Amino acid sequence: MTGEPISISDKVEDIYRAESRRILATLIRLLGDFDLAEEALQNAFAAAIATWPRDGMPENPRAWLVSTGRFKAVDTLRRRARYGAIEAQLAKSPEMTTGEFEEAPELEDDRLRLIFVCCHPALSPDAQIALTLREVCGLTTEEIARAFLSAAPTVAQRIVRAKSKIRDAKIPYEVPVRGEWHERLEIVLHVIYLIFNEGYSASAGESLTRGELTQEAIRLTRLLIALLPEPDSEATGLLALLLLQESRRTARTSPDGEMVLLEDQDRSLWNRDLIAEGVSLVRRALASRNVGAYTLQASIAAIHAEAPNSSATDWNEIAGLYDVLLRVDPSPVAELNRAVAVAMRDGEVAGLRLMDELLETGELRNYSYAHASRAELCRRLGQNDEARKSYARALELMKLGPERRFIERRLQELGVTALNRKRDALNRTH
Amino acid sequence: MKYLCLVYTEEAKLAAMSDPEFEQLDADSLAYDKEMRDAGHFLVAQALQSVHTATTLRVRKNKLSATDGPFAETKEQLCGFVLIQAKDLNEALRVASKIPSARVGSIEVRPVRDLAESEPWDRRG
Numbered sequence: 001m002t003g004e005p006i007s008i009s010d011k012v013e014d015i016y017r018a019e020s021r022r023i024l025a026t027l028i029r030l031l032g033d034f035d036l037a038e039e040a041l042q043n044a045f046a047a048a049i050a051t052w053p054r055d056g057m058p059e060n061p062r063a064w065l066v067s068t069g070r071f072k073a074v075d076t077l078r079r080r081a082r083y084g085a086i087e088a089q090l091a092k093s094p095e096m097t098t099g100e101f102e103e104a105p106e107l108e109d110d111r112l113r114l115i116f117v118c119c120h121p122a123l124s125p126d127a128q129i130a131l132t133l134r135e136v137c138g139l140t141t142e143e144i145a146r147a148f149l150s151a152a153p154t155v156a157q158r159i160v161r162a163k164s165k166i167r168d169a170k171i172p173y174e175v176p177v178r179g180e181w182h183e184r185l186e187i188v189l190h191v192i193y194l195i196f197n198e199g200y201s202a203s204a205g206e207s208l209t210r211g212e213l214t215q216e217a218i219r220l221t222r223l224l225i226a227l228l229p230e231p232d233s234e235a236t237g238l239l240a241l242l243l244l245q246e247s248r249r250t251a252r253t254s255p256d257g258e259m260v261l262l263e264d265q266d267r268s269l270w271n272r273d274l275i276a277e278g279v280s281l282v283r284r285a286l287a288s289r290n291v292g293a294y295t296l297q298a299s300i301a302a303i304h305a306e307a308p309n310s311s312a313t314d315w316n317e318i319a320g321l322y323d324v325l326l327r328v329d330p331s332p333v334a335e336l337n338r339a340v341a342v343a344m345r346d347g348e349v350a351g352l353r354l355m356d357e358l359l360e361t362g363e364l365r366n367y368s369y370a371h372a373s374r375a376e377l378c379r380r381l382g383q384n385d386e387a388r389k390s391y392a393r394a395l396e397l398m399k400l401g402p403e404r405r406f407i408e409r410r411l412q413e414l415g416v417t418a419l420n421r422k423r424d425a426l427n428r429t430h
Numbered sequence: 431m432k433y434l435c436l437v438y439t440e441e442a443k444l445a446a447m448s449d450p451e452f453e454q455l456d457a458d459s460l461a462y463d464k465e466m467r468d469a470g471h472f473l474v475a476q477a478l479q480s481v482h483t484a485t486t487l488r489v490r491k492n493k494l495s496a497t498d499g500p501f502a503e504t505k506e507q508l509c510g511f512v513l514i515q516a517k518d519l520n521e522a523l524r525v526a527s528k529i530p531s532a533r534v535g536s537i538e539v540r541p542v543r544d545l546a547e548s549e550p551w552d553r554r555g
Contacts, residue, residue, distance in 0.1 A: 169541045172518035
C-alpha cells in the first residue's frame with residue numbers, strides 16, 4: 001500500500017456512515033432482494049478498502065460503490081448458478097449484467113421507495129418500524145430492541161420474517177399510488193417520528209444525541225412533504241416538531257458531553273432559524289382542520305422554544321395541550337409528560353400523585369425516564385429514600401453514558417456512593 | 431404472479447341477510463368476476479356451500495379417517511375463493527379489496543407458490 005492508507009480508510013468510513021443506507025436502497029432496487037443487496041454493500045466497501053489506497057478515490061464514490069456492489073452480486077448469483085432458478089433470474093435481468101452504472105435522478109428516491117416498502121401495511125406495525133430502522137437507518141438489532149423496549153432476538157426474528165414476506169408475497173419496490181397515499185403516509189410518519197427519537201435521545205453509547213439520525217429524519221420528512229400530491233397537515237406538524245426538538249440539540253449537551261436538563265439549558269444556544277421555521281410550520285398545521293398528534297406535540301415544543309426560561313414557561317397551556325393530545329392519541333408516555341407539566345403548574349405533589357398512578361399500571365415499568373422523572377420530583381420534595389430508589393431503578397434501565405452519569409451524579413448528591421448502593425442491595429436481599 | 435383470495439364470512443351473518451341483499455351480493459360478485467376477467471386478473475372463482483356440508487380427511491399410517499365439519503372451527507368460515515393474476519402484492523390487494531364479499535367478511539390474500547414464475551421485484555419500481 002502506498003499513499004495515505006489511513007486517511008483513505010477514514011474516508012471510506014465517513015462514506016460508509018453517510019452513504020451506506022442510500023447505496024443499500026439503490027442496490028435493493030437493482031437486485032430485487034434485501035439480503036443480496038446487503039451482501040453486495042459489504043462486498044463493495046471491502047473492495048473500496050482494498051483498491052482505493054492503490055488507485056485513489058473515484059470521482060463519484062457512491063456511484064462506484066453501487067456499481068461495484070451490483071457486479072459483486074452478479075458474481076454471487078453466478079457462483080450459486082447450479083440452481084436453475086437463479087440462472088433464469090439472471091437471464092431475465094439483462095441490465096444487471098451489462099452496462100455502466102449511471103447516476104439517474106430517480107436514485108435519490110430509492111430511500112423513499114425503501115421506506116414505503118418497509119412501512120407496507122401488509123407488514124405488522126412492529127415489523128415496519130424494525131425494518132425501517134434496520135434497513136433505512138442502519139441501526140443494529142440491539143439498538144432497535146432498546147428503542148422498542150423489547151428483546152433483541154424478537155426484533156431480529158421480526159426483521160427476517162418481514163424480509164421474507166416482502167420477497168415471497170412480492171411487495172413491490174415502489175411508492176404508493178395516489179389513492180393510497182394518505183393511509184400509507186400515516187404509517188411512514190410514525191416510523192420517521194421513531195427514527196428521530198432514536199437520534200434525539202440515543203438508546204446507547206457515549207453520545208447523547210445522534211445528529212445523523214435526526215438529520216435523516218428531517219430530510220425524509222422534507223422529501224415526503226415535497227412529494228405529497230397535496231399538503232398534509234400532519235406531515236407539516238411532524239416536520240415542525242422535529243425542527244423544534246432539533247433546535248435544542250447543542251444546548252442539551254455540555255461541552256464535555258454531559259446531559260443538560262431543559263430548565264438548565266443555555267437558551268442562547270438554541271438554533272433560532274430552526275425555531276422560526278418550526279413555529280411557522282406549527283401555525284400552518286394548526287390552521288388546517290385536522291389537528292393531529294404531531295401538530296399538538298409541535299405546539300408544545302413551540303411553547304418551550306419561545307419561552308425565555310423554565311419558570312416563565314406557560315405550563316398551563318402545555319398541560320392543556322397534553323389533555324388534547326391524550327384524547328387524540330392516548331399513550332402512557334404522553335401521560336407521563338402531562339404529569340411532569342402538572343408538577344410544574346400545580347407543584348410536585350400533584351405531579352407525583354399522577355406519576356405513581358401511572359407507574360402502578362405497569363406499562364412504563366421498563367421506561368427509564370418514568371423512574372428518573374419520579375426520582376426528580378421526590379428529590380425536590382426532599383423524599384430522599386424514594387428518590388434514591390427511583391434513580392437506582394432508572395440507572396438499571398439506562399444504557400446511555402451521559403444519562404447514566406447524570407443519574408449517578410444525582411445519587412451522589414443524595415449521599416449514596418456505589419459502595420453504599422451495593423450494601424443497600426445486599427441488605428434488601430437479607 | 432398468482433394470488434389466492436380466500437373469502438371468509440360468518441355464515442350466521444349471511445343467513446341474516448334479506449333475500450334482496452343476498453341476491454345483490456351474488457349479482458355484484460358475478461359483475462366483479464367479469465370486471466376482473468376484462469382486466470386480465472381473473473383465473474377462477476367459486477362460492478362454496480355452507481360449512482355444514484364440509485368433510486375433513488386425514489390419512490395417517492395408511493389409514494383414512496373422515497370427520498364431519500371443517501378443519502378448524504373459527505368465527506368466520508371459508509365461503510369462497512378467487513384465484514387472480516397480479517404483477518405484485520399491491521396490485522393483488524387493489525384487486526382483492528373490491529371483491530364484494532369484503533364488505534361482509536374478510537379476504538385473506540395468499541401468494542401462490544409457483545417456482546417457475548418467481549422473479550425479482552419489478553425493477554421499474
